[in-house]
Amino acid sequence: MKKRIMRFLMLNIFLISLLLSLCGCSDYGQLTKASKNLSAYNLDVKIDDINMQLLCNQEVDFINNYSVLLDKVCFNMYAAAYREDAEIVPYTSANQGKVFPNGVNFGGIEIKTVLISGQDADYKIVGQDNNALEVKFGKSLEPHDSVSISINYVVKLAECTHRLGYFENSINLGNFFPILAIYKQGEFIIDPYYSTGDPFYSDIANFNVKIEYPEIYTLATTGKVTKEAINGNSKIAECNALAVRDFAIFLTKNSCVFNKIVDKTQISYVGYEDDVNFQECLDAACKALTFFNKTFGKYPYSALTIVKAPFVHGGMEYPNLVIISDSLTEEIDIVKVIVHEIAHQWWYGLVGNNEIDEAWLDEGLAEYSTALFFKEHMEYGLSYQEIVNQATAMYSLYADIVNTVQGNIKTSMKLKVNEYNSEYEYSYMVYVKGVIMFDNLKEVIGEKRLLACFKKYFNTYKYKIATTDDLIMTFKKTSGYDIEGFFDSWLSGQAIVGNIS
Numbered sequence: 001m002k003k004r005i006m007r008f009l010m011l012n013i014f015l016i017s018l019l020l021s022l023c024g025c026s027d028y029g030q031l032t033k034a035s036k037n038l039s040a041y042n043l044d045v046k047i048d049d050i051n052m053q054l055l056c057n058q059e060v061d062f063i064n065n066y067s068v069l070l071d072k073v074c075f076n077m078y079a080a081a082y083r084e085d086a087e088i089v090p091y092t093s094a095n096q097g098k099v100f101p102n103g104v105n106f107g108g109i110e111i112k113t114v115l116i117s118g119q120d121a122d123y124k125i126v127g128q129d130n131n132a133l134e135v136k137f138g139k140s141l142e143p144h145d146s147v148s149i150s151i152n153y154v155v156k157l158a159e160c161t162h163r164l165g166y167f168e169n170s171i172n173l174g175n176f177f178p179i180l181a182i183y184k185q186g187e188f189i190i191d192p193y194y195s196t197g198d199p200f201y202s203d204i205a206n207f208n209v210k211i212e213y214p215e216i217y218t219l220a221t222t223g224k225v226t227k228e229a230i231n232g233n234s235k236i237a238e239c240n241a242l243a244v245r246d247f248a249i250f251l252t253k254n255s256c257v258f259n260k261i262v263d264k265t266q267i268s269y270v271g272y273e274d275d276v277n278f279q280e281c282l283d284a285a286c287k288a289l290t291f292f293n294k295t296f297g298k299y300p301y302s303a304l305t306i307v308k309a310p311f312v313h314g315g316m317e318y319p320n321l322v323i324i325s326d327s328l329t330e331e332i333d334i335v336k337v338i339v340h341e342i343a344h345q346w347w348y349g350l351v352g353n354n355e356i357d358e359a360w361l362d363e364g365l366a367e368y369s370t371a372l373f374f375k376e377h378m379e380y381g382l383s384y385q386e387i388v389n390q391a392t393a394m395y396s397l398y399a400d401i402v403n404t405v406q407g408n409i410k411t412s413m414k415l416k417v418n419e420y421n422s423e424y425e426y427s428y429m430v431y432v433k434g435v436i437m438f439d440n441l442k443e444v445i446g447e448k449r450l451l452a453c454f455k456k457y458f459n460t461y462k463y464k465i466a467t468t469d470d471l472i473m474t475f476k477k478t479s480g481y482d483i484e485g486f487f488d489s490w491l492s493g494q495a496i497v498g499n500i501s
């Protein structure tokens with residue numbers, strides 16, 4: 001009898017492990033583990049494309065994962081930056097014409113009701129530019145305890161080519177919902193929506209999102225659609241995403257969708273019907289995922305979508321979703337943007353950082369990761385060395401011009417995004433100098449050690465938030481080199497690049 005039970009158990013264990021290996025559940029297991037005890041959003045979004053607004057009901061099961069008592073919580077409301085009386089807007093005056101091709105117009109967010117565990121809550125709009133929502137619990141919340149917060153609101157969309165808005169055949173819904181702010185050193189981080197960089201900072205969470213949208217659109221979202229239904233002229237999609245830092249939705253008309261499975265991840269390219277280079281885009285995305293999986297560590301999610309949309313910048317990253325601007329025409333530029341934005345799935349998505357205070361951490365890493373990709377993929381006719389040489393030449397030229405015009409130059413890579421003098425200064429210090437710095441580090445510690453440092457940094461901080469100090473300490477320990485001085489001089493602006501500091 002015992003023997004038969006043993007045999008039965010062994011058979012079951014064998015079948016379960018076979019099943020796990022067949023459906024790639026080891027990654028699913030890792031995600032399930034990462035998603036435990038996270039705050040969860042249950043979001044109901046109805047997209048009204050007649051009045052161009054979103055009718056939203058958002059329930060947040062907030063878990064106090066901090067080690068202190070909390071009596072309130074704050075949500076960043078990036079949608080508020082599009083309202084008419086906003087003092088800090090998410091675009092520069094130089095870009096205003098590109099953001100509003102049909103003239104400046106406005107959007108915004110209106111909070112209708114806020115409930116705590118079903119009862120009216122004490123809430124107010126806070127922040128330097130009325131950019132956040134503060135909700136009081138009416139009691140102290142112990143660490144590990146949770147509370148349910150329901151927010152009913154309407155988001156009005158501006159006609160624009162920005163992260164949030166509608167233009168021609170697309171509706172871009174990036175950073176549209178009130179998202180939990182991170183609590184640090186006694187306060188919630190509620191920076192306004194600056195025009196420079198991607199000024200966001202959030203923890204990972206779980207999402208269940210129901211989206212009702214006109215059926216004429218193709219839907220692209222973070223996570224995966226788990227259920228679909230038709231309701232008259234609308235489609236209703238239910239989406240699920242575990243352990244992600246944000247949730248974005250993009251809708252496009254006249255689209256075509258192409259899929260390919262790579263390393264157990266379904267890669268989808270959502271392009272325009274008349275796209276001639278969809279195959280190249282899909283191929284580049286597949287190659288990027290394969291390369292970064294191998295170089296940094298496995299992307300644990302089962303979906304990654306690349307969507308083409310009207311967008312003022314070249315591209316933008318969201319968890320499981322990247323957008324590429326339809327204004328890009330040169331194939332090599334499109335490939336560069338796809339690779340860069342996919343690199344952000346590792347540096348921003350999985351390893352999070354404060355993108356306002358330490359933008360170099362995700363942008364410098366994503367840009368250098370792109371250079372590494374081209375080192376392996378010579379078929380694009382752009383070599384790693386060309387990218388580094390171009391970066392060095394561009395940086396020197398920029399520094400020369402600024403020195404001539406201003407008499408001095410700020411070369412710190414560690415400023416807050418709003419402290420850079422211009423978008424140019426931000427780009428050169430964060431992206432361009434990031435590439436030059438990591439290439440220089442490669443010369444100091446060798447390529448093998450540098451790649452080991454990236455891997456260790458990824459594995460140590462995935463699903464978490466890392467800081468500059470975390471990166472330096474990880475690189476120091478992994479390489480065995482005393483490299484604090486190296487990073488200090490580069491980041492503070494004392495290192496010499498060519499003839500220019």
Ligand SMILES: [Zn+2]
Pocket residue numbers: 340341344362363366
């Ligand atoms: Zn980037």
